[in-house]
Structure formats: structure tokens, C-alpha cells
Amino acid sequence: MAEDEEIPPPASFVEQATVTDDSVYDEFEENWPDCWERAAATIDWFDPYESVLPADEPPFEWFAGGTLNACYNCLDRHVEAGAKNRVAIKWESHLGETRTYTYQDLYREVNEFAAALRAQGVEEDDVVTLYMPMIPELPIAMLACARIGAPHNVVFAGLSADALATRLESADSAFLVTCDGYYRRGSAIFLKSKADDARLKAAHDLEEMVVVEHLGETAHLGAGQHTYDELVDAHAGAEVDPVQRAADDVLFLIHTSGTTGEPKRVEHVTGGYLAHVAWTSQAVLDLKPEDTYLCTANIGWISGHSYVVYGPLALGTTTVMYEGTPNYPEKDRIWDLIEENAVDVFYTAPTAIRSFMKWDTSLPQSRDLSSLRLLGTVGEPINPRAWKWYYEHIGNENCPIVDTWWQTETGGMMITTLPGVKNMKPGTAGPPLPGVGARVVDGRGEEVPANEAGYLVLTRPWPGMPLALRHGQRWGEEAAMFDVDGWHYFTGDGAKVDDDGYVTVLGRVDDVINVSGHRLGTMEIESAIVDVEGVVEAAVVSVDDADTGGIHAYVTLETGVSGGDDLRERIGSHVRERIGPIATPDAVVFTPDLPKTRSGKIMRRFLENITNGEEFGDTSALQNPEIVGELESIVRDS
Ligand code: 6R9
Numbered sequence: 001m002a003e004d005e006e007i008p009p010p011a012s013f014v015e016q017a018t019v020t021d022d023s024v025y026d027e028f029e030e031n032w033p034d035c036w037e038r039a040a041a042t043i044d045w046f047d048p049y050e051s052v053l054p055a056d057e058p059p060f061e062w063f064a065g066g067t068l069n070a071c072y073n074c075l076d077r078h079v080e081a082g083a084k085n086r087v088a089i090k091w092e093s094h095l096g097e098t099r100t101y102t103y104q105d106l107y108r109e110v111n112e113f114a115a116a117l118r119a120q121g122v123e124e125d126d127v128v129t130l131y132m133p134m135i136p137e138l139p140i141a142m143l144a145c146a147r148i149g150a151p152h153n154v155v156f157a158g159l160s161a162d163a164l165a166t167r168l169e170s171a172d173s174a175f176l177v178t179c180d181g182y183y184r185r186g187s188a189i190f191l192k193s194k195a196d197d198a199r200l201k202a203a204h205d206l207e208e209m210v211v212v213e214h215l216g217e218t219a220h221l222g223a224g225q226h227t228y229d230e231l232v233d234a235h236a237g238a239e240v241d242p243v244q245r246a247a248d249d250v251l252f253l254i255h256t257s258g259t260t261g262e263p264k265r266v267e268h269v270t271g272g273y274l275a276h277v278a279w280t281s282q283a284v285l286d287l288k289p290e291d292t293y294l295c296t297a298n299i300g301w302i303s304g305h306s307y308v309v310y311g312p313l314a315l316g317t318t319t320v321m322y323e324g325t326p327n328y329p330e331k332d333r334i335w336d337l338i339e340e341n342a343v344d345v346f347y348t349a350p351t352a353i354r355s356f357m358k359w360d361t362s363l364p365q366s367r368d369l370s371s372l373r374l375l376g377t378v379g380e381p382i383n384p385r386a387w388k389w390y391y392e393h394i395g396n397e398n399c400p401i402v403d404t405w406w407q408t409e410t411g412g413m414m415i416t417t418l419p420g421v422k423n424m425k426p427g428t429a430g431p432p433l434p435g436v437g438a439r440v441v442d443g444r445g446e447e448v449p450a451n452e453a454g455y456l457v458l459t460r461p462w463p464g465m466p467l468a469l470r471h472g473q474r475w476g477e478e479a480a481m482f483d484v485d486g487w488h489y490f491t492g493d494g495a496k497v498d499d500d501g502y503v504t505v506l507g508r509v510d511d512v513i514n515v516s517g518h519r520l521g522t523m524e525i526e527s528a529i530v531d532v533e534g535v536v537e538a539a540v541v542s543v544d545d546a547d548t549g550g551i552h553a554y555v556t557l558e559t560g561v562s563g564g565d566d567l568r569e570r571i572g573s574h575v576r577e578r579i580g581p582i583a584t585p586d587a588v589v590f591t592p593d594l595p596k597t598r599s600g601k602i603m604r605r606f607l608e609n610i611t612n613g614e615e616f617g618d619t620s621a622l623q624n625p626e627i628v629g630e631l632e633s634i635v636r637d638s
Pocket of ligand 1: 301302303377378380382404405406408409429491492493505507508518519
């Protein structure tokens with residue numbers, strides 16, 4: 001396979017794909033915005049919408065006038081259509097315990113928990129925070145919230161008590177569902193104690209806490225704290241009518257890293273979001289009700305919301321959820337899951353694929369993976385070598401790969417090939433999906449020539465857009481950078497477009513870094529580091545190593561403070577406490593100074609060059625150009 005080879009989708013795939021007609025692109029162009037009815041038609045509405053998009057300027061009221069319920073779409077309608085015995089969620093614990101929920105089982109438990117939440121005082125539009133690992137009670141709680149119109153606010157279980165406290169405050173949330181603890185690589189992590197800590201730290205009243213007893217330890221319960229089982233048992237057999245939500249009512253909040261030190265709160269609304277994720281699950285992942293599907297994303301992040309829970313369940317598919325990591329108990333965990341469950345569609349991250357490549361290639365080869373029909377990736381650019389390995393070793397050259405570019409802010413997929421229509425180009429996400437407007441521009445907002453790098457902007461609204469953008473807000477400095485004509489959203493990514501309109505995403509160009517598919521804000525980590533006594537300034541950069549990834553921190557100290565392993569350890573543990581283990585620097589470099597512009601802005605670009613052993617460009621714009629060479633020798637000799 002040559003480097004720039006185009007690979008047509010396998011005929012066996014195209015024969016059975018849901019979307020195979022190239023005319024879908026023209027149809028969306030000619031018929032914009034009404035073309036998005038195709039997305040809206042994948043879900044059921046209580047009241048039909050009056051207009052797809054009433055105006056082409058903010059506020060963007062997608063599917064105005066329509067009412068619906070996301071939980072109804074994910075459960076009731078499949079049960080009503082006779083699919084009650086189809087498996088909705090197949091869960092496997094890290095030790096191989098399995099739990100299977102049919103659509104009827106899930107319907108029953110979601111209704112019971114929805115009744116319980118109501119009885120605890122949760123009303124429509126109250127935000128319920130879910131601080132839970134990958135256990136079935138997490139999607140159950142999400143759907144229960146959706147049923148009663150209470151937006152959920154999922155916080156990744158790997159984040160610290162401090163991070164949870166900040167997110168409770170940011171969401172103004174008085175209700176929390178958590179669990180006693182969970183296992184990770186064989187050891188127990190106690191989540192309830194972190195939740196109790198957050199409760200004390202949050203400048204905010206937490207009224208009620210529900211605790212799932214997952215480890216089986218009896219959790220110590222204080223006032224306003226109940227076990228999940230006690231509440232569900234008390235509402236056994238209860239049925240709760242799904243509330244009618246307006247298309248624009250919030251379905252959930254999610255926090256991600258932005259360019260400021262604070263987590264960025266993103267609110268997704270019911271109608272547009274659900275239509276967007278259901279449609280892309282169908283058109284891109286080619287999911288069908290009879291499929292068994294595995295997405296390795298954690299539900300704590302947007303990929304898990306959209307493509308473990310809402311997309312597949314809206315389509316009535318079987319979604320496989322697993323607790324734990326791809327290498328526990330053994331490095332063939334994923335291939336086990338695929339073989340055992342005869343998985344049809346598999347969606348994972350490039351960082352996982354690179355690990356699979358490093359581990360023993362004979363592991364997937366010794367398994368029967370022939371059930372697979374389509375493969376997907378998300379989270380970061382995939383290099384052509386990893387792409388080809390995935391294509392050959394996992395897909396056996398029989399499965400198209402969709403390299404899907406999107407973000408927390410977009411809600412669902414935006415740039416990728418339609419696998420039944422377009423050729424694939426390894427390392428390139430593909431053209432914008434039908435109806436999506438994307439352009440690559442320079443610093444003045446002018447479109448750059450083909451194959452040249454620039455900034456990736458979205459130039460048309462899309463159904464899955466979040467509340468702030470619907471209302472025409474400019475998202476801080478991220479959107480204010482350009483002078484693009486008309487409405488646009490700056491994604492924070494750099495990209496280039498080839499002559500066929502295929503977009504290659506090059507990575508973040510703002511103060512967000514992507515470390516093994518985890519999105520982290522440099523400012524968030526830096527402000528945790530400068531909290532440590534003795535530290536004056538800090539700058540963090542990502543390590544550009546496809547295999548290891550990681551974060552390096554450059555730190556200046558107060559006079560008289562000496563940098564050593566002790567201080568390194570204190571910095572590491574403080575970052576863990578403030579944010580979580582994923583943000584802990586892999587190396588801390590003490591330096592007399594940081595490269596700065598004349599206006600005092602730290603130039604991370606030079607630090608990135610030094611970290612990654614690259615040539616650095618012109619340093620003449622710095623107030624202290626000599627530090628770059630000095631730092632280079634510190635790093636080289638360390
Ligand atoms: C869904 C998700 C978003 C950032 C995004 C970009 C990177 C995601 C990508 C990709 C290249 C792809 N990214 N998919 N880069 N190719 N297929 O990951 O959301 O956590 O918000 O991260 O991830 O840099 O801006 P989120």
C-alpha cells in the first residue's frame with residue numbers, strides 16, 4: 001500500500017451499507033438546511049418541528065417547535081416496536097463478570113431510577129451530576145435524567161475531588177450520583193470518599209447523594225445519602241411518563257478543557273444533538289438494530305455520551321460496555337470481547353491502536369475477528385502506519401475505517417468519509433460530512449490554498465451545536481481570532497485540505513493539548529503547578545511521541561528554592577489532586593527562566609521544539625532569546 005494510496009470501501013461492505021449513494025452530498029448542498037430532516041427522521045418527535053432552521057443567523061433554533069424525549073427515543077420506542085427482548089447493553093466487568101440488559105430490562109430500571117430521582121426532589125431542569133465509572137448504572141442514570149428532563153452532568157471518574165467540586169459549582173448542581181468504588185487494573189479505587197471530599201470543598205450545597213454499591217462494601221452514608229439499590233427497590237415497577245422536552249431544552253452538560261484555566265462548560269440540547277448523533281451513528285458507523293457494537297470510549301467524555309450511549313441506543317443497537325482497560329487482565333481483552341460477542345462495528349482511539357501495535361500482533365491474529373464489518377477512530381490524528389496496521393490486522397482488509405473528526409463542542413461527528421460512498425485516504429479524516437461547512441483559513445480569515453496548513457473553522461451551523469453557539473456567543477478568544485465573513489466557529493485545530501476536499505487535521509493550535517487522546521488545558525495544569533510552594537512560573541507542553549505521548553513541565557522557582565526530586569514529587573501529586581492522574585507531568589524540568597515575548601507571554605512553541613528535539617525557529621521576538629539555547633542544553637544533559 002503506497003503512502004498516498006486511496007482505498008475504495010470493500011464491496012462486501014458497500015452491498016449492505018445504509019448510505020451508498022454519492023448524491024447525498026449534492027442533495028444536502030441543494031437543500032440546505034432542510035437536508036437535515038434526514039437526521040431528524042432518525043428519531044421520533046412528540047410534536048413535529050415547524051421548521052428545520054428558521055433563520056440562518058443566531059439564534060439557531062434547530063427543529064424549532066418540535067418536542068421529544070431522548071430516553072423515549074432510546075428505550076420506549078424500541079420496546080413498543082417489539083424489540084423488548086433485544087439486548088441493549090452488554091456489560092463486562094474487569095474480572096469477566098457480565099450483565100445483560102434487554103431493552104425491556106433497561107426500560108424497567110431506568111423508569112424505577114427516574115421515579116427515585118423525582119422522589120429525591122429532582123425536578124425538570126435540575127442538574128444531576130454523575131460521578132461514575134464504566135458501570136451499567138451510569139447509562140441508566142443518564143437515561144433516567146433524560147426521562148424527567150433533568151440535564152445530567154457526567155464527570156469522568158478519574159478526575160479528582162477538586163475537579164468534581166469545580167464541576168458541581170459550574171453546573172449549579174445539587175444532586176450527585178456516584179458509587180462506592182471500582183477496580184482499575186486489579187486495584188480498588190474508592191470513589192465515594194472522593195465525592196465526600198468534593199462535597200466539603202464545593203462552595204455549593206449538595207442536597208442529595210446516591211451511591212451505587214458496586215464494590216459491595218457497605219458505604220458509610222451521611223444525611224441526604226442513599227444507596228442506589230434502596231431507591232430502586234422502593235420504586236420497583238414504577239413507570240414515569242417521559243417529559244416532553246422542547247428541541248432546544250438542555251439534555252446534558254459536559255465539561256472539557258478550554259484555553260482558560262477553568263473547565264469549559266458545554267451544554268447540548270435535546271433535539272439537534274440526538275438527531276445529529278443518531279444520524280451519524282447510522283450514516284457513518286452504519287449501525288443497524290441487529291448489530292453488536294463496541295466503542296472503547298469512557299462515558300465520562302463526549303465520545304462515550306454520543307457513541308456508547310445515545311447514538312447506538314437511539315438506533316436500537318446492542319452496545320457493549322466494558323469496565324477497565326484494554327490490557328487487563330490480559331492484552332487480548334478487546335479481541336476477547338469482539339470474538340465472544342461477535343462484534344460488528346468497533347470504534348476506538350489511535351492511542352489504543354498504537355498500544356495494540358506495540359503489544360503482540362499475534363494476539364488479534366489468534367482470534368476470530370471475522371464478525372467485524374466497520375472500524376472507526378476518534379480523538380486525535382491517526383498516522384498512516386497505525387491506520388494500515390488497523391486496516392490489515394484488525395479489519396483483515398475487509399472493513400472500511402472511518403477516521404472521525406469532531407469535538408465535545410460539536411456533539412457528534414463532523415469530518416469523515418461516509419464509508420459506503422467515499423474512498424479512504426490513510427491519515428486523512430476525509431471530507432466534511434454532507435451539510436457540514438468547514439474551511440481552512442489563515443490568521444486573517446482568508447482561505448489558504450490546497451495542501452497548506454491553516455486554522456480549521458466551521459462555517460455553517462449544525463444540529464449538534466451546543467447552546468452557547470446557538471445563541472451566537474463567541475466562545476471567548478477562540479472565536480474572536482478571525483475575521484471570517486459570516487458566522488463561524490474556530491475549532492482550535494490546525495488542518496489542511498487536499499485537492500479532493502479531504503481534510504487532514506494536524507492537531508491543536510491553541511492552549512489545549514492532546515495527550516494520548518485526552519484533552520487537557522495547559523493553563524489548568526500550569527495553575528495547579530504554580531500552587532506548589534516555591535514555584536513561580538510553569539509551562540507545560542505535550543511530547544510528540546506517537547508511542548509514549550505525555551506531558552513535560554518547565555518550572556521556574558523562587559530564589560533560594562532548589563529543584564530536586566522531592567519538589568518534582570510534590571508537583572506531581574498536587575496536579576493529581578487538583579485535576580487527576582491523566583494530567584500528571586511525565587517530566588519536570590527546572591529552569592532559570594521561560595522563553596517570553598516582549599509582552600511577557602510564555603512562548604510554548606519553543607518549549608515544544610526543545611522537548612521534541614526539533615529545530616527552533618527565529619527567537620528574535622523573545623525578550624530573553626538566550627534562554628532557548630540554555631534550556632536545550634539542560635534538557636539534552638538531563
Ligand atoms: C471527540 C473528541 C477534540 C479534539 C479535536 C482534535 C482532536 C478528535 C480527531 C482529532 C484528528 C481526528 N481530534 N478527533 N484530531 N483526527 N479524527 O475527541 O472530543 O475530547 O473534545 O477532543 O480532539 O484536536 O479538537 P474532545
